Amino acid sequence: MMLTPDEWTAVLLSLKVAFWATVWSLPIAIAVAFLLARTNFPGKGLFDGLIYMPLVLPKVVVGYLLLIALGARGFIGQYLAEWFGIKLIFTTAGATVAAAVVSFPLTVNAIRLALEAVDRGLETAARTLGANRVDVFCTITLPLMMPGILSGALLAIASALGEFGATITFVSNVEGQTRTIPLAIYSATHMPDGDAMAARLVAVSVVLAFAALLLSNLVDRRVRILIGRT
Amino acid sequence: MIEIDIRIERSSFRLESAFVAPGAGVTALFGRSGAGKTTIIQAVAGVVRPAAGRIVVDGETYFDLERGIDLPIEARRVGYVFQDSRLFPHFSVEKNLRYGERRARGTPFVGFAQVVDLLGIGHLLKRRPHTLSGGERQRVAIGRALLAQPRILLMDEPLAALDEARKLDILPYIERLRDEMRLPVFYVSHSIDEVLRLSDHVVALADGRQVAAGPVSEVMSRPDILPVVGRFDLGTILDCVVARHDPDYGLSTLSFAGGELRVPLVDVKPGAPMRARVRSRDVALALARPEDVSVTNRIPAQVSDIRRIEGPYTDVELAIGASCLHAMVTLESVERLRLAVGMEVWALVKSVAVDSRAASFSAADSPSAPA
Structure with a gap:
């Protein structure tokens, strides 16, 4: 099966967006999961709700809110442009942000569950052996959370690959910039002879999803053996 | 410390x-x-x-x-x-x-x-x-x-x-x-x-x-x-030294300050220290040395204290030389024998009551003194 150059552009763009969305959101998701699982602070309930908002809101609404906040004249967006020269509208960076925001609750949830499953007794044991809190987190907690982090990352990639509503609302459908596979399929179905293109992109989506699942199963098994949870 | x-x-x-x-x-x-x-x-x-x-x-x-x-x-x-x-x-x-x-x-x-x-x-x-x-x-x-x-x-x-x-x-x-x-x-x-x-x-x-x-x-x-061990396990710990073994009968003799105790064979060399635990409820008292009983350990002692524990149970503290041994008897027995502090009595301890589970080994040659 051969893809046209336009289709290749959409596939590569999707992979790029999914990759960067995941890379950027993972560390933040780990930090947020830690806050939610291990700490108590005033307004935690509100914070918790805010984190999970993108999961329950219509994606178009998420995209619209992003537009209001991060658009060229948005209350954050104008300073991004003014101070850092960052422009999100109609750009790949914007598509990445949309994908990251939409997948964020899924990632946080997977990591939070993994964190809650880590035996606190092991952390206490590590501290009696002379490790401080940061040391314990890096050498005990983080490695034992690995399966959860990996499944969080897979969810992030899968959700980013499939992101449509927030992307098209926030950064529109610009070829080579924001037209990821779902947006390209959407465009193809609007073209008079786009059926073949849509079919090919759908096939690519299926292959990508399947490959991601297989890879994650494989990695998960290796990691579980590494941390002694077989 | x-x-x-x-x-x-x-x-x-x-x-x-x-x-x-x-x-x-x-x-x-x-x-x-x-x-x-x-x-x-x-x-x-x-x-x-x-x-x-x-x-x-x-x-x-x-x-x-x-x-x-x-x-x-x-x-x-x-x-x-x-x-x-x-x-x-x-x-x-x-x-x-x-x-x-x-x-x-x-x-x-x-x-x-x-x-x-x-x-x-x-x-x-x-x-x-x-x-x-x-x-x-x-x-x-x-x-x-x-x-x-x-x-x-x-x-x-x-x-x-x-x-x-x-x-x-x-x-x-x-x-x-x-x-x-x-x-x-x-x-x-x-x-x-x-x-x-x-x-x-x-x-x-x-x-x-x-x-x-x-x-x-x-x-x-x-x-x-008593609240820690329960009535069943109240007893006396005797710091002993293994005096000799009698393999024919499968008995060992332990000596403590003031007397000797014959117990089932212990796997410790003669001369080695060990702790023997005698449960209070395994110690009986007699006013004269009984000859026609099976009990092996008949030890002369002097009553040094009598204390009610709970219900019918009474703890009788005995002085045996420099050592001390507790017997648990009923209040009724105390009255029947007219036990009183200072009385000479015989403590009867069945050998088989001091079994290998109760006899424990102290490997520390000189138990360190508490500060």
């Missing part, structure tokens, strides 16, 4: 304990579950914060409410052996052992090879914790704690999760550790046998209250530790 003087308050639990333990040897924290034994070592480790008081180990103040001192766990340098071993599942046995070693501060007093040899875990180094048996896991956990070069070793019922046979496998390792390292050990246990076998000093606890603290044979012989 270790000074503990703490009060701990939790929603449904209150603990008060104050004692001074020697800077070497094993101090047993003894009591039933829920007595507060584990809470005390958690406070020493810094896992639990006392509401008041102070904890000083080997000259270093771990906690002092008035002076505002509360060292974080990792600064206290305690070796903590947990009931459930808590080995790190993602590390090999060797990496588990090295974890504390790499983070140890101060001058090391024990090396990797020595610990591996002491605990017999050399063949396990490459293995993963989940492939080890329960006994092996506990030996590795002890090694890991030792290699952190601790000031004090805290052992929280390290044998509780093991079956009887495994317990007997591990006890000798703990005895070696006690005898070869000059390291104070707090050993939490609800087993009288373990306490007698391992410790020199004991703190007896019941319901968050410290009932008694002191040398093992003294504390464990006191009738007022």
Whole structure:
């Protein structure tokens, strides 16, 4: 099966967006999961709700809110442009942000569950052996959370690959910039002879999803053996 | 020297304990579950914060409410052996052992090879914790704690999760550790046998209250530790020396200050010290030396105290030379025999009552004096 150059552009763009969305959101998701699982602070309930908002809101609404906040004249967006020269509208960076925001609750949830499953007794044991809190987190907690982090990352990639509503609302459908596979399929179905293109992109989506699942199963098994949870 | 003087308050639990333990040897924290034994070592480790008081180990103040001192766990340098071993599942046995070693501060007093040899875990180094048996896991956990070069070793019922046979496998390792390292050990246990076998000093606890603290044979012989051991297990600990064996009858003679005790054969060389436990309910009294009874041990004694315990039970304290022996008899018997302090009587102890479970070995040649 051969893809046209336009289709290749959409596939590569999707992979790029999914990759960067995941890379950027993972560390933040780990930090947020830690806050939610291990700490108590005033307004935690509100914070918790805010984190999970993108999961329950219509994606178009998420995209619209992003537009209001991060658009060229948005209350954050104008300073991004003014101070850092960052422009999100109609750009790949914007598509990445949309994908990251939409997948964020899924990632946080997977990591939070993994964190809650880590035996606190092991952390206490590590501290009696002379490790401080940061040391314990890096050498005990983080490695034992690995399966959860990996499944969080897979969810992030899968959700980013499939992101449509927030992307098209926030950064529109610009070829080579924001037209990821779902947006390209959407465009193809609007073209008079786009059926073949849509079919090919759908096939690519299926292959990508399947490959991601297989890879994650494989990695998960290796990691579980590494941390002694077989 | 270790000074503990703490009060701990939790929603449904209150603990008060104050004692001074020697800077070497094993101090047993003894009591039933829920007595507060584990809470005390958690406070020493810094896992639990006392509401008041102070904890000083080997000259270093771990906690002092008035002076505002509360060292974080990792600064206290305690070796903590947990009931459930808590080995790190993602590390090999060797990496588990090295974890504390790499983070140890101060001058090391024990090396990797020595610990591996002491605990017999050399063949396990490459293995993963989940492939080890329960006994092996506990030996590795002890090694890991030792290699952190601790000031004090805290052992929280390290044998509780093991079956009887495994317990007997591990006890000798703990005895070696006690005898070869000059390291104070707090050993939490609800087993009288373990306490007698391992410790020199004991703190007896019941319901968050410290009932008694002191040398093992003294504390464990006191009738007022009734709430800790229960009426069934009240008794006397006699510090004995194995005098001779009589293989024909399968008996051993133990001598203690003031008398001798014939017991079923013990596996200890003559001349070696050991502790024998005689339960109070296994001691009967007679006014004259009875000739026509099967009881082997007929020991002349003098009544030194008579105390009601509860219900029909009465504790009669007997002086036998420099030693002391407790007998539990009914109030009715006390009155029928007209027992009174100062009376000469005969204490009758069935040999078979002092069985191998009750006779425990003290490997410490000279039990260290309590401070």
